[in-house]
Amino acid sequence: MTRTKAAAWAGGALYLLMVGLLVGAATRASGTVHAVGSLLAVSLLAGVVRRKPQLALAMALFGSTAVVAGTADSLHDGLAPSYQGQFLSFLAADLVLGFVVATRTRRASIVAVAASTAVQLPVIGLFAHGDSMTVNAVIAPLAMAAACMAGLLSRERREHAVALRSQEVDKAVTAERLRIARELHDMVAHSIGIIAIQAGVGSRVIQTQPEQARETLRAIETTSRETLSGLRRTLVSLRQADRGATASEQSPLAPSPGLADVEQLAAATADAGVRVDVRRSGGERPLPADIDLSAYRIVQEALTNVVRHAGTGHCRVDIDYGDEELSVEVVDDGRGVTGNGSAHGFGIVGMRERAGLLHGRLSAGPRPEGGFRVAARLPLPGPVGVPVEAR
Incomplete structure (x- = not known):
């Protein structure tokens, strides 16, 4: 300097x-x-x-x-x-x-x-x-006016660029807030729903079947710890982003979940009384991190809705690794939609947002033969490489 x-x-x-x-x-x-x-x-x-x-x-x-x-x-x-x-x-x-x-x-x-x-x-x-005075008396103001106009145009262009950057920042902040809201909703709503079901089962059998009650309490403890761990990951990531943390500071954090964790999700759902059959088809392979996480969250939210609203003890998860798109489907044979049509709350809205952000499609509704179906189709980039760990 x-x-x-x-x-x-x-x-x-x-x-x-x-x-x-x-x-x-x-x-x-x-x-x-x-x-x-x-x-x-x-x-x-x-x-x-x-x-x-x-x-x-x-x-x-x-x-x-x-x-x-x-x-x-x-x-x-x-x-x-x-x-x-x-x-x-x-x-x-x-x-x-x-x-x-x-x-x-x-x-x-x-x-x-x-x-x-x-x-x-x-x-x-x-x-x-002589004549030079008249000519220069005209040229000098014109030259100053041209310089001022060029300066004004440059100022307006710079101010416009600043305004555009400010709008982009606002949009990015809004998008990040929505993403965090979806993450917290998907993670907490699923876990609290499982805990509520398990607590209800435990309270009913604690006198007659103490062993089952202990298993239920252990499942509640496990689910609670996983939820707290997920909340910690989210909050620590936010704090590190605020202070500009380096990648080395973030490395101890566990990776975000993906479709590879669906079986573990199914086991937790089974503890809440809903058995989940997971079926995979197509060429199973690593997926980009954003697609992998969004697909997992869609399955998680759909299973949460099954536990809370379907009134059934069984559902199915189909995952199809296509050449050009990933297909995820969650089907149950429960009661479908309740009388007021709002059984699934904001969960479907969040699933649609996730699919839309990835230029995908999501359909959700009752099946003609009974039950409810959630299906998402997420386009895959080609060729699909090894996913980058989401922060």
């Missing part, structure tokens, strides 16, 4: 030196040569422009005015052939003016435009002669 600052100020000093050389040397050259030299010299102010644009504008106006005045003195002394191009050096100040308008506040931009006008127009009126 110190070197950059020193380079900026060194460039400003060199600019002033170049202006002095243009004014004091090469007196036989035309005004156009001096003006072009002033335009080239303004590149030395690049560092000052980035740090202090107003100061750079003042230096550019001073340098351009010095070149115009020095050229005029040479012309009056008969040392230079013409006035043509005498005021081109002010284009250097106009370039800096455009940068000020593009990057500074509106108040600072108005002050910069007023200062440029207050310097350029009187200088043109003082040193221009």
